[in-house]
Amino acid sequence: MSQIITFGEVLMRLSPEGNKKFIQSNTLEFYFGGTEINVGISISNFGGKVKHITCISDDFIGDTAISYLNKFDVDTSSIVRSSRPLGVYFLEVGAVMRPSSISYNRSHSSFSEIQPAMVNWEKSLEDANWFHWTGITPALCQGGFDTLREGLKLARKKGITVTADPTYRNGLWKYGQEPKEALCELLEYSTIFIGGINEINEVLGTDFTYSNDDFIEASKQLILRFPSITKVFDKIRTSVNSSWHKIRARMWNGQEFRETQDLDITHVVDRIGTGDAFAAGLIYGLQQFDDYKSMEFASAACALKHTYEGDVNFATVKEVMAILEGNTTGRLNR
Incomplete structure (x- = not known):
């Protein structure tokens, strides 16, 4: 498998144990995460070769974060x-009708100092065949946007496949950049789009609904607007409550529309990083299978992530394939 590049902030997550609120607890669990490293570690767990590029604190916390990435064979050079x-x-972490709640402390983090001159993209991309980016990184700071843009320009010049997951979170864009303009510029260098109607409407300024017909038309318009994009994949989540979700996916690859069956997750352990698990499964799958099976693999990987605590999906290829083969009973393996 080719080397996959991920670029984005590494975060430490602090949570009370189980489903407690902070006011109930005097002890916290910590995990390392971040949208792009969640993708990278998951791909590495599937057997892929991954390099993560970021800016991390020069202290023992940063050392620990790098050791965490190295534990999963992610290249941190x-x-x-x-x-x-x-x-x-x-x-x-919420439960049943009580939703989960998140508060960020990242405005003056180590990653907020990132600048294009700090990353040697020519060297970083020399063995790469795939580059994955998300809309979180350009939303954080001007340096994040500028550095990502430089990497994507070189990636496309080298003919590297570029997956875009332009997650739009309005609350992150605080430094003066116009989200639509920024995302559209970065999509010019992308070849595969991982996102749904909300993301397409944001970048195109349209108002498509969630129907399959509108998804097909929206995908066609997206590809027309960004000719380098050839395929669109969308993960669909149905939330019965905080503890019970359903996952399926659909795609338009320029020739056909396909949709997977729902996967029922009746006891959600942790939903953080589940979209990243989908992206990782898709990136891995597209290098192994056809488009539809890749999407099925991504959906199963996403569903499995709901069963792991923390930000990262620890599922193996064998475990994901077992879900695709219908083994969803959770019976004890001996």
């Missing part, structure tokens, strides 16, 4: 260090 602290977020 292009990571740069900063005197600023690692970004942190706080999570209260």
Whole structure:
């Protein structure tokens, strides 16, 4: 498998144990995460070769974060260090009708110092065949947008496949950049789009509904607007409550529309990072299978992530394939 590049902030997550609120607890569990490293670690768990590029605090917390990435065989050779602290977020995990809640502390984090001159993209991309980016990174700071843009320009010049997951979170764009303009510029360098109607409407300024017909038309218009994009994949979540979700996916690859069956997740353990698990499964799948089976693999990987605590999907290829083969009973393996 080719080397996959991910670029984005590494965060520390702090949570009370189980489903407690902070006011109930005097002890916290910590995990490392971040949209792009969630993708990278999951691909590495599938057997892929991954390099993560970021800026991390030059202290023992940063050292621990790098050790965490190394534990999963993620290449950290292009990571740069900063005197600023690692970004942190706080999570209260909900249950049943009580939703989860997140509070971020990342405005002056180590990643907020990232600048294009800090990353040697030519060296970082020399063995790469795939580059994955999300809309979180360009939303955080001007340096994040500028550095990502430089990497994507070179990636496309080298003919590297670029997956775009332009997650739009209005509350992150605080430094003056216009979200639509920024995302559209980055999509010019992308070849595969991982996102749904909300993301398409944001970048095109349209008002498509969630119907399959509108998804097909929206995908066609997206490809017309960004000719380098050839395929669109959409993960669909149905939330019965905080503890019971359903996952399915659909695609338009320029020739056909396909949709998977729902996967029922009746006891959600942790939903953080589930979209990243979908993206990781898709990236891995597209290098192994046809488009439809890749989407099925991604949906199953996403569903499995709901069963793991923390931000990262620890599922193996064998475990994901077992779900595709209908083994969803959770019976004890001996």
